Amino acid sequence: MTHSMSRGSGEEAFHELRRAVDEVLRLGRRLPAVLERRPVLSFDGFGDLLDHVLPRDQDAELRIARTLQLSEDVFSRLRAGQLDPAALPASPLALLARAMGLDWESFATLVERDHARFASEQELVQTRRAGSGPSFLKAYQEAWKRDTMDDASEF
C-alpha cells in the first residue's frame, strides 16, 4: 500500500504524509548510533544494516514502506535479506540509503553483498572476470544521482 495525498483532505493528508516521512528522517539519526558500535562494512548486506537501523515498531515500518512506495511485504523481505536487490526498483532504495546518510561506496558494497547471495556462480565469475561491479548497480548509481538532483542544499 502506498500513500496517496489525493485521497485525503488536502492539508490533513499532507500531515499524514509528513509524519510518515518523519520515520525516514529518524533513520538518519539512528544510523550514526548503529555505526558507532560497528563499522558499516561489517554488515552482511543492506538488508542486514536495515534490520539494525529500522524500528521494531510495525506501524513505523509501514510508514517507511509507504514513503518509499514499497509494499509492506517487499519491505519486510528486504529487511530480512530475502530479496535480491537486482530484482527491486532502485529509486526507493537509493532514496532510503541517502536519507539514512549512507555514502554511495558503502551502499554499493552492501547491495552487492545482498545480490551475491542470489546470483548464479556463472554470473559472479563473469563479473569478476570483467573486473567491474554487477550490471544492476548501474541502475542504482543512476537512481542515486537522480536523488541528488532534488537536494535542497544546492539552492
Next chain:
Amino acid sequence: MTGRTRIGAAGRADEQQPFDFDAKLLAEPDADETARRREWSKVYKFYDPRLRRFFERRATSTELDDLMQKIWTSAALKIGSLASPRAAWTWLTTVGVNALRDDGRARAADARKREAFARESEGEAVEAEVLDRLCEDPFDGRVDRNLFRARLATLSVEDRSLLHLFVVEERSHEEIAVVLDLASADASRQRLRRVRKVLRGE
C-alpha cells in the same frame, strides 16, 4: 550538476514574495509536534496552491495530485538542508519539473517496451483483455483469434499471470520475478520466451 533544472522567470513572482519559515524545525522529526505542525501548515498553505497553479498546465488533474505528492515527499525529506527560505520556490518547482521528466522518461520506456513486444510477439494474444490490447497494435488483422485463444488455453495459470504482468501491467522482468517469486529476472525472461513459442505454435 548535470540534468539539474532551475526554474527561471516563470517562478520569479512567487520567489520574490516575502515568506519565511524555520527549515531546521521542519526537518527535526522529534521536535515539538504542535510547533512543527503549525510551521508545516504555513508552508503547505503558502506553496501548495502556487505549485498547483504552476504545474496545472503541465499535467492532467490525476497527474497533478501524484506530482504534488512527490514534491511534498521530497520537501519533507530534504527541507532541512535548504539554505534559505527564499530559495524554496525555485527548489520546489525544480523537484516538480524533475518528477515530470521522470514520468516522461518512464512513459517513453513503456512505449518502447510495448513496441518491442508487438514486434516480437506477432500473432500472439493473452486472454480476452490482453488479446484486445495486443490487437490495437500494428499486427491487428493478422491474428487468428480462435487459434490464439486455443493456444492460450494450454498455458498454466502462472504463465498467464506472467503474460498479464508483462503485457497489461507492463512490469519489468525484475518486478515479475519478485511478484511470481521466480529465481531471477532471467528466469522470467526464459519463461516468457517459452510462452511465446507456445503461442506461436512452435
